[in-house]
Amino acid sequence: MLDIRDLTAAYGPVTALDGVSFTAPEGKITAVLGANGAGKTSLLRTISGLLRPTRGTAYLADQDLSRVPVERMSRLGLSHVPEGRGVITELTVDENLRLGGMGRADRAKPADLERIYTLFPKLADRRHKTAHVLSGGERQMLVIGRALLATPKVLLLDEPSLGLAPRIVAQIFDLLKSLVESDGLTIVLVEQNARSALSIADFGVVLNLGKLVVHDDAAVLAGDDTLRHAYLGF
Amino acid sequence: MQQFLTTALSGLTQGMIFAAFALALVLIWRSTRIVNFAQAPMAMITVYIALVIIDAGYSYWLGFAAALLSGLLLGAVVERVAVRPVEDKPHINAVILTLGLFIVIHALAAVIFGSRYRSFPAPFGLSGFKVGDMNIALTGFGVFSILAVLAVMLLLVLLFRFTNVGLMMRASAFNQEVARLLGVRVTRMLTQGWALAAMVGSLSGLLIAGGNLVHPSYMDSVVVFGFVAAVLGGLDSPIGAVVGGLILGVSLSFVSGYIGSEVVALAALVILMVVLLVRPGGLFSHAPARRV
Ligand SMILES: Nc1ncnc2c1ncn2[C@@H]1O[C@H](COP(=O)(O)OP(=O)(O)OP(=O)(O)O)[C@@H](O)[C@H]1O
Ligand SMILES: [Mg+2]
Numbered sequence: 001m002l003d004i005r006d007l008t009a010a011y012g013p014v015t016a017l018d019g020v021s022f023t024a025p026e027g028k029i030t031a032v033l034g035a036n037g038a039g040k041t042s043l044l045r046t047i048s049g050l051l052r053p054t055r056g057t058a059y060l061a062d063q064d065l066s067r068v069p070v071e072r073m074s075r076l077g078l079s080h081v082p083e084g085r086g087v088i089t090e091l092t093v094d095e096n097l098r099l100g101g102m103g104r105a106d107r108a109k110p111a112d113l114e115r116i117y118t119l120f121p122k123l124a125d126r127r128h129k130t131a132h133v134l135s136g137g138e139r140q141m142l143v144i145g146r147a148l149l150a151t152p153k154v155l156l157l158d159e160p161s162l163g164l165a166p167r168i169v170a171q172i173f174d175l176l177k178s179l180v181e182s183d184g185l186t187i188v189l190v191e192q193n194a195r196s197a198l199s200i201a202d203f204g205v206v207l208n209l210g211k212l213v214v215h216d217d218a219a220v221l222a223g224d225d226t227l228r229h230a231y232l233g234f
Numbered sequence: 235m236q237q238f239l240t241t242a243l244s245g246l247t248q249g250m251i252f253a254a255f256a257l258a259l260v261l262i263w264r265s266t267r268i269v270n271f272a273q274a275p276m277a278m279i280t281v282y283i284a285l286v287i288i289d290a291g292y293s294y295w296l297g298f299a300a301a302l303l304s305g306l307l308l309g310a311v312v313e314r315v316a317v318r319p320v321e322d323k324p325h326i327n328a329v330i331l332t333l334g335l336f337i338v339i340h341a342l343a344a345v346i347f348g349s350r351y352r353s354f355p356a357p358f359g360l361s362g363f364k365v366g367d368m369n370i371a372l373t374g375f376g377v378f379s380i381l382a383v384l385a386v387m388l389l390l391v392l393l394f395r396f397t398n399v400g401l402m403m404r405a406s407a408f409n410q411e412v413a414r415l416l417g418v419r420v421t422r423m424l425t426q427g428w429a430l431a432a433m434v435g436s437l438s439g440l441l442i443a444g445g446n447l448v449h450p451s452y453m454d455s456v457v458v459f460g461f462v463a464a465v466l467g468g469l470d471s472p473i474g475a476v477v478g479g480l481i482l483g484v485s486l487s488f489v490s491g492y493i494g495s496e497v498v499a500l501a502a503l504v505i506l507m508v509v510l511l512v513r514p515g516g517l518f519s520h521a522p523a524r525r526v
Contacts, residue, residue, distance in 0.1 A: 050411065050414075071414045071418060071419050072417070074417035082411070082412065086411075086412040086415070088405055088408050090404070091405065095401055099402070099413070099416050100416060102398060102401075102416065103416045103417015150417065
């Protein structure tokens with residue numbers, strides 16, 4: 001579904017991503033792991049066009065994404081939830097969600113919005129409050145719900161567990177798993193929390209200093225002691 | 235009593251005009267973090283367009299509409315052609331650019347329209363009316379000014395609160411990157427924001443011109459008051475700009491009426507300093523810090 005070939009990107013002289021290739025198959029969760037500065041965020045930013053590759057390409061189905069403007073990505077079926085969540089705190093919960101429905105090829109129906117509110121009842125309670133009042137977990141639910149309203153085929157998530165209590169993380173990861181099963185969503189999940197991520201992922205990719213070092217089944221990665229000690233820290 | 239009422243009412247009218255000008259500054263500031271120093275000359279040149287139309291014998295309202303429309307267009311063109319190339323450069327570039335535009339538009343106006351004073355008509359009476367034996371200083375044109383600014387504000391509120399375009403414009407102003415990721419064409423929203431702002435600026439230009447003399451720098455003194463009003467309101471808040479404009483208009487009218495017109499500019503500065511000392515973010519700053 002999402003095919004990454006030889007993707008290379010840099011911030012000026014700093015190479016953040018160095019010849020990364022892997023495929024995130026349809027209807028599966030692929031976890032992208034690695035220490036701070038490994039290039040995980042840069043990978044997602046390069047896929048969604050916020051950062052332009054100096055070499056290589058990402059393909060969505062058969063479409064070359066390297067020249068597609070960022071604001072067209074969601075219409076092609078690619079949604080990127082950025083690191084630090086990306087809630088627009090000045091807008092209300094409802095407005096944040098409605099924005100999600102604007103960047104898709106067809107028109108969002110009121111029923112789509114209601115589906116998200118049923119999925120996240122806590123958001124429904126605060127519908128018309130500014131998103132500023134939401135807790136960290138609720139903000140994460142808001143951005144996931146907002147991304148879902150764009151009806152993506154591929155969802156890129158950058159550290160959704162950041163700063164959340166383990167119980168909330170488990171809740172969110174369960175939800176992601178069930179979305180993959182119900183909607184056939186393809187997810188690329190960037191995480192430092194390797195243990196949790198591998199528990200729901202089908203495949204795992206490990207980055208180190210911008211290079212891909214391992215790509216394997218999630219279960220294999222979780223069971224590989226040397227790898228865990230060397231890159232994943234658990 | 236009569237002087238009090240007269241002073242308050244003329245302050246209110248002035249304040250509404252400051253509010254419109256401040257609103258134009260705020261609309262641009264909140265979406266692009268640029269203080270548009272060229273706002274006044276941009277408005278001035280569209281008022282000249284109205285004047286040419288009116289002097290050619292067409293109705294005031296045709297000129298009025300033409301000024302607003304050309305404001306819309308001029309705002310879009312300025313953003314696309316001049317501001318866009320410096321948008322991702324250091325902010326000082328944009329500031330210098332709008333200052334440059336200030337000078338260029340002035341020069342252009344002087345060349346095209348001449349720099350002599352020309353009188354601009356008003357569509358309504360310019361004298362106050364009588365209630366009993368009291369003279370009320372509110373003129374027909376004053377009432378029109380207040381209503382026109384109120385109408386524009388109402389339309390802006392409706393646009394921003396209740397339409398998809400308005401929501402996308404606000405999202406672009408608050409967080410460009412997130413808006414783009416959600417499929418919002420942010421550059422288009424910025425162009426539309428500049429267009430709207432310039433149109434509101436033109437409205438304030440028309441209202442100041444009505445029944446007065448215009449020349450290429452007739453708007454320049456408003457820049458100071460409009461800017462003070464915008465800062466009073468917190469620069470980021472459209473409602474703040476309106477309230478800031480009204481406070482400034484009424485206070486300055488009282489200063490001018492009871493103390494003397496020489497100290498008006500000084501008084502504006504004092505009001506600004508006091509507000510900024512008490513509330514450094516302006517009257518309408520609110521807690522949520524900008525996400526980094
Ligand atoms: N805006 C930037 N300018 C310059 N260098 C950057 C920038 N963003 C990231 N880098 C560098 O690129 C490399 C990869 O960073 P990236 O943010 O992709 O890592 P990450 O794996 O997401 O880290 P973390 O887990 O801390 O989020 C790092 O060396 C980082 O210092
Ligand atoms: Mg990161």
